[in-house]
Amino acid sequence: MLQLESMVEKLKATFYNSVDFIAREISFPKDQYAILCYYSSMANKKDVQDIVNVLKVQTTFNEKDWDATTASQKEAYNLETLVEYVCQGYTVLLLLNSQQMVRFTMPNLPHRSPDEPTNEAILRGAHEGFIEDTDVNLGLIRKRMRVPDLIVKKVTVGTDNKADVYYMYLARFANQENLTDLERRLNNMKDKIDGLYASGQLNDFIEDNPMSPFPQIMNTERPDRVFANLTEGKIVMMADFSPTAYITPVTLFSFYQSPDDFNSRVIVGSFYRMVRVFSFITAIFLPAFYIAIVSFHYEVLPIELSKKLKLDISEIPYRPIFEALIVEIIIELIREASVRLPQALVQTIGIVGGLVVGDVIINAGLVSNMVVIVVALTAISSYVAPSVELNTSVRVLRFPFMFAAALLGFFGILIGALILGVHLCNLGSLKSPYIYPLVPFDPKKTKQILFRGKHTTSGTQPSSFDPRGKKL
């Protein structure tokens, strides 16, 4: 039998006398002595009181399962488990006489409401988003997927903070090979990682090629996107208390699909999807193309255009590549500044950066009108991609092309494009081909990159993979 007084002291000491740790003795019918311990910052006090009351009643009537409520469970006393439970925000009722403890799994962790994620806005469709609470997040998914074979599993990684990584899939569709592969990678991560601070750490461990500029895992904060991907047989990962879901395996083209496509009309949806895929090309090649033309192949321009361009650039002191770099860097600076600044000041940056700098730099004769047009168009095209991580990659990719164009003109662009092509062919997401249906070539599916079919005809919707899953 444990002594009440010393036990309370001991517990408090275990938790380093933290002020928000509460260990309080209460009277309990069966045992006389009981200690209720919890972090006051994480326990839902009213619910705890309710359960304690219920337990008291159940014990008084000497019921066999006196400990059982929906949120409580008894087990043998063990200090280490107790510490673990309390740290997770549970409340533990310690029964001193019978050496047992009952845990109440009802932490009250602060979280916000499931609002629409700001960086993945859509026009129509559900306006819910994931939040920093795993239960709510899983709830948001389960709400849409009312089937039992949505399997959720958990891996705990990180010795420092013991974060949980959940992964879920539909048993019907998910590819077993992908699954074992992912599990292997997660387990590998378990040993190597000290703490999971940023959920982006997952990327580096799960991706086939972390050095590639292309994201091989799709991040999203939208439950409807997760839902759609689950039905395609993909695996979704979520780190503890992170609003971001990681979807794998994905294809390049799935980054260019938005829930908007499916909510809008067939023609409209297809049109905007085409616009987006086209934007991928302009975002990477347009500045390079401009540089190649003004420094190597201006003769491709018809005379009317050529004369205009000539007027524009003949007084610029710099080479086209530096001219373009100046404007590119200004735009990147404006972007970075507007992300960091408080919302109220973003407008100011837009005006100062866009109007003042843009206008003055042209009047000063540092850069030409044409290059501002080109770079601005490129920047706009790169923001079209509905996925943040892809549009950052695309923005970075255009710099090598600009240098290649400045060195060798179209030849440089061609060589760069071929190397990019080979890289894309080599790339896989969980070893599934990254640019399916181009590679492996599936002519029938290729048109789905650009068009969304009617929902009434089956098989016309773009899905990045066969549920069966093609391997490289």
Added chain:
Amino acid sequence: MNFTITKVQLFVMLFFRTTGIIFIAYSEALLNAGGRDAWIMFFIAAAFVFLQLCVYEKCYKYFELGKITRWIYIFSWVILLILSLVYIQYTLNIWVLGNTPNYVTLLLMLLVSYYISVSRPSTAVNMPVFIIPFVFVFVFFLLFAVPELRVSQLFPIGKSSGHEWIMGMLYGLASFTGLEGYLVLRKYVLTEDKMRFKDILIYQTIITVFSGFLMLVVKMYFAPASLPYITEPTLYILKSIEVTFVKRLDIFFLYMWLGWSIISLSLIVFNIRIVYFQKERKHKKIPMVVLHLLIFFSSIAFLNIRSVEFLRAHFQYIYIPFTVILPAFIIWKNKRRETKCAK
């Protein structure tokens, strides 16, 4: 090497391997050699090639390369690679990159080819897919030349001499060089992907229509007397077409052709790779490095107008020995051995 392809992939590869490097120039050689009836010879050659493909399809199982034949093929392909690269570089020098040192452009082109050759087989198999849209773009822009075409250039027929017929047929066949790739790659096609003669017919029709279109455009555009002076007639036509937004289509198409050609080169390298690695080898990358270095130094050494003109004059003789006689010999030999074993 362990990989499978679908029949669509096989045909895509074959298409780009065949049209590859030569498609901007072969029509000039063919039309000059064949005289007035050259365009008919081309279509006869295409029909012959179709029959040949059908025979290939029947007998591809017997196409097992022995030690000597393997090296004959590798050797011939390496020579083909070198000559193609010399031709590509020469054309580049003339049309766009006159001052860039040859070794820079050659190195960059071979770098791409090397990168493909050390990647997974599926990369080499699938790279041609990127070129498919450009086929349509190419044909579309050539259609702008239609108002300048004169149908009367096709007639009269039946005026070619016997010698012209022989040479014209040789050139007509040579525009399908690379057909042996079918035999090399056929056994990697998925077994559940049934190959029918209809598929071969569709493929052969597509490639005939494409190459025939290029050739007919050239035939109907140029006066026969001016053709011998023009080396890349297709580019020349594009050069004299002006569309509203682009003045010099030829420059774009030159680079399109270059990309096309580099991929075609990589497919030849892929053939070499398949044949070489049929036997298990210890090193995977070193042979490819050696191959590319060999190609690099030889093409630098041979890069001059003499070898280009030699190539133009003798290109037509490659076809018969390597795609007709040698495969026939190999198939015949293996078939006989098999029947012997069966007894």
Added chain:
Amino acid sequence: MRKIIVFLLLSSVFLSGCWDQRLYKELSIISVVGVDGHIGDLKAFYAYPSSSDDPTKYIVLEGVGKTAREVRMNANKKTEQTMDIAELTTILVSEETAKKDLYSLLDVYYRSAESPMTAKVVITDGSTKKFLELKENLPKEIGEYYLDFIQSFEKSSIYPVTNLEIAANKMFGEGRDLALPYLKASGDKGLPEGEGIALFNGKNYTGEHLTMRESTFATLIGYGKSDIIELAYLMKKDGKDISVGFNAIRFKKNMKVTQVGNNIKVKYNIYMPIVMTEYPPDHLDRTKRRKELEKFIEGRVEKDIARMFKKSQEASSDVVGIGEDIRAYYPNLWKDGKWKEIYKDIKIETKVDVKIVRSGSIR
């Protein structure tokens, strides 16, 4: 070690790179060239842009030399920037120069890959200098001006569509002779004015050119209708002058070739539905009036065509390409290398059938 090698390689490329770079801002775009004289004593005039912000301003640079390339090099010595001809739109060649082997003069353009094959070649009446040193200020850049000038003629089916490449093609071809736009300087202002097409025999200018109306019919018979066909005649009736103007909607020709003894007879049947654009006496709803008018137009058109063929036969320049058709469809009448001699003497007949199908918005 590996990093150092990569770094050295990269930096060497970056430092010495850009071999083929031609910075557009450092080039001067020459859009019009005029050529006078003959090989051995050649003179060329280049419209060199003189102002960086007004594209319509230019000065005329003169180059003298023995060959076409030398002329350009000499002219380039007078400028601070490199002259570049990749944006050339028009090559003006003086009459006298074109009479002696036009091809060898243009070889310099065919051989270099940079030169545009889309440039127009134009024959001028007298020296090309006065076509460049215009007294009036042009509304556009001079190259654009000449290009639009020629193209508007091509659109109204007066000139056949030509450019450098087509010109070379025709100079080598046997069945059809080259026809290039012919310009003359008009009035006291000295602005260029279209004046029919110049007739060539092989690579040489024959010295003959057609009038505007003749060249319209030469273009229509030889090349087909372009965007529009506009024609106007003066009709004399009862001592009054009546203006007759019409647009042809179609121009359909049918060619028949027969052998008459040793000679060839070519017969054209032409069907031309028209819409009236000018006819002051009105009353086109009356059949009789229409018939009368149709007959008048038929007569005038036939006359024009006959005159056109006469001129071209005298110059022995097969401008409509009768030879091409004969070679292709009547190979027994064709003799390689002898066509020009045959062409001179063949008989050409034309029968025109005009039909008024629309009267315009009044009767």
